[in-house]
Amino acid sequence: MKYLITISALIAACAVSVQAKIVTQSIEYKQGDTTLEGYLAYDDAVSSKRPGVLIVHQWLGLTDYEKHRAEQLAALGYVAFCADIYGKGVRPKNVSEAGAEATKYKSDRQLLRARVNAGLDELKKNELVDTKHIAAIGYCFGGTTVIELALSGADIAGVVSFHGGLDAPNPADAKNIKCKVLALAGADDPFQNPNDLSAFESEMRDAKVDWQITFYGGAVHSFTQPDPGFVNPGAHYNEKADKRSWQAMKDFFAEIFR
Amino acid sequence: MKYLITISALIAACAVSVQAKIVTQSIEYKQGDTTLEGYLAYDDAVSSKRPGVLIVHQWLGLTDYEKHRAEQLAALGYVAFCADIYGKGVRPKNVSEAGAEATKYKSDRQLLRARVNAGLDELKKNELVDTKHIAAIGYCFGGTTVIELALSGADIAGVVSFHGGLDAPNPADAKNIKCKVLALAGADDPFQNPNDLSAFESEMRDAKVDWQITFYGGAVHSFTQPDPGFVNPGAHYNEKADKRSWQAMKDFFAEIFR
Numbered sequence: 001m002k003y004l005i006t007i008s009a010l011i012a013a014c015a016v017s018v019q020a021k022i023v024t025q026s027i028e029y030k031q032g033d034t035t036l037e038g039y040l041a042y043d044d045a046v047s048s049k050r051p052g053v054l055i056v057h058q059w060l061g062l063t064d065y066e067k068h069r070a071e072q073l074a075a076l077g078y079v080a081f082c083a084d085i086y087g088k089g090v091r092p093k094n095v096s097e098a099g100a101e102a103t104k105y106k107s108d109r110q111l112l113r114a115r116v117n118a119g120l121d122e123l124k125k126n127e128l129v130d131t132k133h134i135a136a137i138g139y140c141f142g143g144t145t146v147i148e149l150a151l152s153g154a155d156i157a158g159v160v161s162f163h164g165g166l167d168a169p170n171p172a173d174a175k176n177i178k179c180k181v182l183a184l185a186g187a188d189d190p191f192q193n194p195n196d197l198s199a200f201e202s203e204m205r206d207a208k209v210d211w212q213i214t215f216y217g218g219a220v221h222s223f224t225q226p227d228p229g230f231v232n233p234g235a236h237y238n239e240k241a242d243k244r245s246w247q248a249m250k251d252f253f254a255e256i257f258r
Numbered sequence: 259m260k261y262l263i264t265i266s267a268l269i270a271a272c273a274v275s276v277q278a279k280i281v282t283q284s285i286e287y288k289q290g291d292t293t294l295e296g297y298l299a300y301d302d303a304v305s306s307k308r309p310g311v312l313i314v315h316q317w318l319g320l321t322d323y324e325k326h327r328a329e330q331l332a333a334l335g336y337v338a339f340c341a342d343i344y345g346k347g348v349r350p351k352n353v354s355e356a357g358a359e360a361t362k363y364k365s366d367r368q369l370l371r372a373r374v375n376a377g378l379d380e381l382k383k384n385e386l387v388d389t390k391h392i393a394a395i396g397y398c399f400g401g402t403t404v405i406e407l408a409l410s411g412a413d414i415a416g417v418v419s420f421h422g423g424l425d426a427p428n429p430a431d432a433k434n435i436k437c438k439v440l441a442l443a444g445a446d447d448p449f450q451n452p453n454d455l456s457a458f459e460s461e462m463r464d465a466k467v468d469w470q471i472t473f474y475g476g477a478v479h480s481f482t483q484p485d486p487g488f489v490n491p492g493a494h495y496n497e498k499a500d501k502r503s504w505q506a507m508k509d510f511f512a513e514i515f516r
Binding site for chain 1: 466467469506
């Protein structure tokens with residue numbers, strides 16, 4: 001192991017003496033006739049192309065939670081774009097509305113795929129994005145959605161599902177998967193159906209997908225969300241699992257964005 | 259995010275222009291009346307105390323494989339010590355001998371715990387080791403053994419089991435566990451009994467252990483070993499899973515050695 005640091009490396013290090021500035025912006029785009037409203041974040045202090053990360057929201061729709069994740073990803077050097085699956089202005093105010101919206105898309109996977117691909121297309125259009133290095137991450141409903149994005153055959157590098165439902169109504173579509181799949185789950189998530197989990201694993205295995213899954217002990221549903229938006233003993237924040245899963249995502253990106 | 263690098267930081271960086279020198283050494287030690295022969299590795303270019311990592315061998319006993327891992331860990335800045343569970347000179351030459359030796363300890367967990375704790379004590383004696391920051395890692399049989407070390411109530415920071423058998427004949431002992439537990443497993447490991455896996459999870463859950471498990475898709479048994487020492491379709495090297503699990507271990511160390 002060599003710690004030697006050369007003068008040229010030091011000069012190069014000095015050259016990046018810049019102050020990052022995270023720029024954010026709401027962006028309207030369309031899927032079919034439906035207007036959607038996403039949220040973009042990137043570091044304005046860098047002008048070169050960089051990997052892009054699509055973020056898919058949980059069942060409450062696009063909230064400040066996902067926007068904050070986009071800003072965190074921008075600070076890591078990525079162009080981050082929060083997709084809007086539900087449509088402009090469709091922002092459920094309670095669990096009843098959230099359940100109705102989520103069910104609409106979970107029971108129509110083709111529509112769900114169309115919506116998430118529209119978000120991906122919007123991200124790809126951004127001139128700062130290196131389109132050969134794109135990933136998608138999602139939380140809860142969004143964790144299910146990024147798996148559907150993979151199943152749709154999206155030509156991206158990888159997807160990360162955080163406490164996403166892993167039910168797979170169309171397992172044969174796994175043959176379409178071109179990207180790597182990372183699932184990060186609470187070991188004690190009561191919303192994760194064991195049969196769905198086992199079907200997901202078989203689906204990945206049978207199609208020879210490059211997949212991984214981590215279970216965090218003591219973590220239930222919504223373990224990355226300080227405020228999951230509803231009170232339920234089966235869904236709450238777990239700081240350790242949040243930090244560990246974020247690190248797992250960063251390692252995954254380091255691998256797939258090489 | 260601030261990229262600003264100050265002149266003082268650059269000077270500090272220059273000050274660590276040193277060439278690491280990994281020192282290795284075979285060490286005899288005892289458990290009861292039995293002489294054991296372990297293997298130590300550390301970086302001689304550093305004089306300060308640092309975390310210690312105990313390494314427990316697979317069923318073939320202490321081989322060049324574990325010694326190489328010790329050197330890798332020394333290069334990462336740890337004092338690494340390969341325990342010898344079987345005894346000095348007991349180095350199985352084939353799977354039949356390996357099976358007999360492993361079975362001797364797997365069927366006598368108290369003896370196994372005594373042997374691995376003897377290795378831990380030897381590591382702790384090393385004056386370069388910061389005894390508040392110790393972890394144990396193990397491969398296959400050694401992966402089972404580090405879980406037994408945790409079950410024995412060892413006062414260490416964490417254990418990492420790489421493709422270890424997770425059978426737990428004494429689940430009630432999980433209440434003794436003081437350290438964090440990370441298990442890294444092949445999703446397609448035919449040597450991992452699903453009932454053992456499920457019992458392990460229950461054991462960790464019931465005792466409220468801080469535990470995690472990752473399954474690597476496409477990986478079978480021995481996925482970290484370029485030469486597992488026997489030919490079996492259920493046990494072979496998987497470069498991706500090897501690299502990913504090594505990174506997971508590094509992240510775990512970064513967390514527990516804070």
